[in-house]
Amino acid sequence: xxxxxxxxxxxxxxxxxxxxxxxxxxxxxxxxxxxxxxxxxxxxxxxxxxxxxxxxxxxxxxxxxxxxxxxxxxxxxxxxxxxxxxxxxxxxxxxxxxxxxxxxxxxxxxxxxxxxxxxxxxxxxxxxxxxxxxxxxxxxxxxxxxxxxxxxxxxxxxxxxxxxxxxxxxxxxxxxxxxxxxxxxxxxxxxxxxxxxxxxxxxxxxxxxxxxxxxxxxxxxxxxxxxxxxxxxxxxxxxxxxxxxxxxxxxxxxxxxxxxxxxxxxxxxxxxxxxxxxxxxxxxxxxxxxxxxxxxxxxxxxxxxxxxxxxxxxxxxxxxxxxxxxxxxxxxxxxxxxxxxxxxxxxxxxxxxxxxxxxxxxxxxxxxxxxxxxx
Amino acid sequence: xxxxxxxxxxxxxxxxxxxxxxxxxxxxxxxxxxxxxxxxxxxxxxxxxxxxxxxxxxxxxxxxxxxxxxxxxxxxxxxxxxxxxxxxxxxxxxxxxxxxxxxxxxxxxxxxxxxxxxxxxxxxxxxxxxxxxxxxxxxxxxxxxxxxxxxxxxxxxxxxxxxxxxxxxxxxxxxxxxxxxxxxxxxxxxxxxxxxxxxxxxxxxxxxxxxxxxxxxxxxxxxxxxxxxxxxxxxxxxxxxxxxxxxxxxxxxxxxxxxxxxxxxxxxxxxxxxxxxxxxxxxxxxxxxxxxxxxxxxxxxxxxxxxxxxxxxxxxxxxxxxxxxxxxxxxxxxxxxxxxxxxxxxxxx
Numbered sequence: 001x002x003x004x005x006x007x008x009x010x011x012x013x014x015x016x017x018x019x020x021x022x023x024x025x026x027x028x029x030x031x032x033x034x035x036x037x038x039x040x041x042x043x044x045x046x047x048x049x050x051x052x053x054x055x056x057x058x059x060x061x062x063x064x065x066x067x068x069x070x071x072x073x074x075x076x077x078x079x080x081x082x083x084x085x086x087x088x089x090x091x092x093x094x095x096x097x098x099x100x101x102x103x104x105x106x107x108x109x110x111x112x113x114x115x116x117x118x119x120x121x122x123x124x125x126x127x128x129x130x131x132x133x134x135x136x137x138x139x140x141x142x143x144x145x146x147x148x149x150x151x152x153x154x155x156x157x158x159x160x161x162x163x164x165x166x167x168x169x170x171x172x173x174x175x176x177x178x179x180x181x182x183x184x185x186x187x188x189x190x191x192x193x194x195x196x197x198x199x200x201x202x203x204x205x206x207x208x209x210x211x212x213x214x215x216x217x218x219x220x221x222x223x224x225x226x227x228x229x230x231x232x233x234x235x236x237x238x239x240x241x242x243x244x245x246x247x248x249x250x251x252x253x254x255x256x257x258x259x260x261x262x263x264x265x266x267x268x269x270x271x272x273x274x275x276x277x278x279x280x281x282x283x284x285x286x287x288x289x290x291x292x293x294x295x296x297x298x299x300x301x302x303x304x305x306x307x308x309x310x311x312x313x314x315x316x317x318x319x320x321x322x323x324x325x326x327x328x329x330x331x332x333x334x335x336x337x338x339x340x341x342x343x344x345x346x347x348x349x350x351x352x353x354x355x356x357x358x359x360x361x362x363x364x365x366x367x368x369x370x371x372x373x374x375x
Numbered sequence: 376x377x378x379x380x381x382x383x384x385x386x387x388x389x390x391x392x393x394x395x396x397x398x399x400x401x402x403x404x405x406x407x408x409x410x411x412x413x414x415x416x417x418x419x420x421x422x423x424x425x426x427x428x429x430x431x432x433x434x435x436x437x438x439x440x441x442x443x444x445x446x447x448x449x450x451x452x453x454x455x456x457x458x459x460x461x462x463x464x465x466x467x468x469x470x471x472x473x474x475x476x477x478x479x480x481x482x483x484x485x486x487x488x489x490x491x492x493x494x495x496x497x498x499x500x501x502x503x504x505x506x507x508x509x510x511x512x513x514x515x516x517x518x519x520x521x522x523x524x525x526x527x528x529x530x531x532x533x534x535x536x537x538x539x540x541x542x543x544x545x546x547x548x549x550x551x552x553x554x555x556x557x558x559x560x561x562x563x564x565x566x567x568x569x570x571x572x573x574x575x576x577x578x579x580x581x582x583x584x585x586x587x588x589x590x591x592x593x594x595x596x597x598x599x600x601x602x603x604x605x606x607x608x609x610x611x612x613x614x615x616x617x618x619x620x621x622x623x624x625x626x627x628x629x630x631x632x633x634x635x636x637x638x639x640x641x642x643x644x645x646x647x648x649x650x651x652x653x654x655x656x657x658x659x660x661x662x663x664x665x666x667x668x669x670x671x672x673x674x675x676x677x678x679x680x681x682x683x684x685x686x687x688x689x690x691x692x693x694x695x696x697x698x699x700x701x702x703x704x705x706x707x708x709x710x711x712x713x714x715x716x717x718x719x720x721x722x723x724x
Contacts, residue, residue, distance in 0.1 A: 010497055013490055013493055013494055013497070016490075076458070080456045082454070083429075083454045083455070084421070084424070184451065186449075186451055187449045187452055187624030187625075189551070190551050190555075311550055311551060311552065312549075315551075320454060320458075320459050321459050323458065324459030324463075325460035325539070326460075327460070328458070328460035328461050328539075331461065331483070331489075331491055332484045332489055333484065334484050334683065335484045335521050335600075335664070336600045336602070338602065338648065338665070338666045339602040340583040340584075341667070342583065342649060343583045344581075347578070350577070350579065351577075351578070
């Protein structure tokens with residue numbers, strides 16, 4: 001036979017791809033620019049960067065455009081691209097205390113060093129559709145603000161520092177490793193190190209993180225944290241200069257950070273708060289807080305509740321994994337289904353339930369429960 | 376950047392003056408050097424998509440898997456340009472094995488024509504510059520979703536099976552940590568109890584595919600959702616089978632001439648799928664794995680059976696007497712149901 005080109009399948013794939021692209025281009029509106037997505041839908045690109053584990057706003061905007069707004073698909077495009085890139089260097093560990101915060105709220109205390117910074121938020125606005133937005137030209141509502149230059153921002157003291165000073169906060173165990181784990185280079189095995197947990201949570205799918213975090217609050221868990229603070233701001237990215245060995249700032253990343261204390265007493269004789277941490281790329285407070293709840297829950301390391309079981313949480317929160325496997329069910333399953341048919345028919349025959357008489361005989365429930373074979 | 380750093384022999388086709396260290400470039404500027412290097416496959420991507428370090432890592436995992444038959448070896452599993460759960464483990468293994476002189480075949484549920492198989496084949500053809508084929512006997516590497524071909528594989532062929540769920544014990548315990556302990560201790564009691572409970576409840580073992588299988592008498596293996604029909608083909612095979620999972624990031628293997636034994640009881644033997652009194656509607660075969668094809672004719676449904684292995688069915692239509700080992704230098708090769716010496720599936724001919 002030799003080489004046989006299977007052109008039919010490949011032709012069909014190409015057409016399907018073209019039809020998909022047509023859905024984006026068939027309207028009469030102007031083509032969406034990457035800048036527009038980057039500037040005007042930054043929450044979307046932030047989510048995509050966070051779930052892909054690659055901080056690249058313009059590439060994220062391109063991915064969002066190509067995926068027609070499907071966040072998981074866009075994150076998937078970025079992850080697949082990221083995996084082909086050479087890793088030149090590692091950054092110096094970032095210290096979140098250096099963050100230039102544009103927003104910072106501390107639900108734990110009324111007054112905190114550095115004060116509460118409300119910043120840009122929709123939290124307290126009324127969720128009313130703004131019909132004017134559909135019509136009017138862009139205007140900057142802060143255009144006529146008279147803002148005095150206050151100089152360089154102060155370094156904010158973390159609220160958890162106050163608790164640490166009083167020894168109220170249990171420090172998570174220091175990992176006994178030199179190099180941080182990288183779950184993109186080393187697959188997760190159980191029990192996972194905490195840095196692996198945090199990395200997987202930081203790359204987790206926003207909806208899944210929110211849902212599982214919520215489950216712990218909803219009653220399927222022990223953790224109802226008090227947020228020490230939630231901050232949104234910029235962190236410098238530093239590397240060691242290859243010639244001078246001095247740290248140099250190469251860029252900044254927008255991040256959302258959340259810290260929580262949990263009144264679960266680690267030790268009876270020395271009651272302390274447990275601690276939960278969350279950090280994501282971009283502006284995504286929901287995910288950062290969900291991650292915080294999950295981090296705190298996972299430290300309880302119990303199989304009693306889903307959110308406290310590291311295997312359960314880490315196995316289910318990754319968007320690439322869950323979307324891929326859920327959607328693979330669309331693939332043909334002829335072979336496995338034939339195999340299942342064979343089992344169920346064989347068992348029905350054995351129990352005297354042939355195809356004809358099964359309708360009017362009064363047998364127990366057919367044994368379907370376990371015959372369905374997952375693949 | 377190019378094929379020049381690849382480990383594959385026969386890979387050095389673009390430049391004449393290679394050294395072991397790679398392609399020698401003559402330009403004195405970086406841009407000139409980059410322009411000098413021709414990129415095979417998709418522009419901007421390495422040969423066979425994955426970078427050389429990744430391919431080496433995957434090959435190391437495969438070697439380890441060969442050294443410990445049936446044992447699941449973790450590897451990093453890169454995000455691929457295919458969705459996870461759609462053959463990303465298989466394609467990583469395939470791309471790490473393939474060189475430009477290889478011929479590649481991809482099967483999805485028995486068919487080369489399946490769109491997902493076509494997509495995987497296209498990725499390999501575009502990035503690894505390989506010939507593709509639908510002919511099982513012409514392929515050097517065969518990537519398959521859930522079938523082992525009907526034609527006997529030889530010791531020069533490698534079979535890559537896509538794996539959705541890596542651990543046979545997942546059926547009885549969802550915890551990977553607990554199951555790894557069981558594997559370490561060769562403690563498969565919980566699976567035996569599960570099979571026994573099957574027999575008590577249904578009179579027989581009701582596992583359809585993904586049949587728990589003991590490899591080299593040591594590790595219990597999930598043979599991927601191949602039908603039970605195909606499991607005996609793994610036993611004492613001439614070819615190497617690599618089982619690769621992308622989402623779960625594990626690789627395991629059945630090396631050539633390794634014993635592969637499906638779990639069963641003395642009085643409840645392992646059985647393969649039965650196709651009583653049925654032959655393929657297209658080629659008339661009675662010794663192949665068939666699937667049901669329904670058609671509607673004036674309000675009544677008619678069920679016909681057809682070979683699942685589309686490539687072999689096409690050959691049988693030409694030559695109905697073609698044996699499964701027609702290309703082998705010896706006849707009567709043991710290759711599962713319908714071949715000589717098979718001790719599995721007493722209900723086949």
